[in-house]
Amino acid sequence: MPDRADHARRGGAAPGSAVRRLPAEESLFSCIYGLVLASALVAALDATGDQADPGPDALWVVLTALAASAAHGYAHVIAQRASADGAATVSRLRLVLAEWPLVAAVLPTVGILLGAVAGWWSEATAVDTALVFNTAALFGWGTWAARIAGYGWPSSCRAGSLDMLIGLVIIIADTLID
Incomplete structure (x- = not known):
């Protein structure tokens, strides 16, 4: 039994009809990168021994995600400019704006930190919750990306587990550094 699904279009399916409902590969990449x-x-902003201040931490997460998404989008523009003519086009602006999933992926972390600002829990609890949430989300996004790529469930879960491993490494590093 092959682990890779057949990529041939099913008979009677309209060209591109299934593709429109599936997120683009770049969006999945950006979400995983954002997480x-x-x-x-x-983990880095969680300062032990310092006064907890989750508000500025949340702001730094958003600003860094915006800067990373803009830099990544602009890198696409530079690559396109190097391979084509030098004229600025709307398609190049779309390349930059297409990085929105990276910013969207950090919003749950920002929300969790803002919960600490509101006094719902401590900053340490917010950090721990965000790390666990992001690690679980990495598994989900990694599994979903592999399924969309046509892999079967066993391989997709292995891919999700490898993505989740990144989150676990960050949790372990945070524990050892603190």
């Missing part, structure tokens, strides 16, 4: 970025930032 890793948010986890690393929230």
